[in-house]
Amino acid sequence: MPVTVLIIDDAVHIRRLVARMLEQSGFITLEAPDGLQGLRLLKEKKPDVVTCDISMPLMDGHEFLAAAKEDPQTRDIPIIVVTALGQEEEAARATAMGASGYLTKPFSSSHLIETIYSQVKKYPQESYG
Numbered sequence: 001m002p003v004t005v006l007i008i009d010d011a012v013h014i015r016r017l018v019a020r021m022l023e024q025s026g027f028i029t030l031e032a033p034d035g036l037q038g039l040r041l042l043k044e045k046k047p048d049v050v051t052c053d054i055s056m057p058l059m060d061g062h063e064f065l066a067a068a069k070e071d072p073q074t075r076d077i078p079i080i081v082v083t084a085l086g087q088e089e090e091a092a093r094a095t096a097m098g099a100s101g102y103l104t105k106p107f108s109s110s111h112l113i114e115t116i117y118s119q120v121k122k123y124p125q126e127s128y129g
Helices: 012-023 035-045 061-070 088-096 109-119
Strands: 006-007 029-033 051-052 079-083 099-106
Touching: 006 035, 006 088, 012 029, 012 109, 029 035, 035 051, 035 061, 035 079, 051 061, 051 109, 061 079, 079 088, 079 109, 088 099, 099 109
Parallel strands: 006 029, 006 051, 051 079, 079 099
Antiparallel strands: none
């Protein structure tokens, strides 16, 4: 069964690039341009893992993370935060808030996929593309 990844990023070109990388490896993707829409999709679709940018309008990555971790229905879904180079303190803050991991932009397709596999524990890695 394919893994579903929710991609939350306000930059449409980043969302599409990440979605393409994942879809080429057999993942199903969902996309949201901000934390508010991301939270709605998280609750409705229950993806297997989330990638979430930190710096976004309306609801930033920290606010999204706090809301997701407060909800008993979504608190166990792994969330990987995405930061720009030089925002390591933001990644550390997100990890302290419950993020499962982080990626620093720019990242390679292989690093993205490896990071997602490391967070998805309910499926064996060998079953993917």
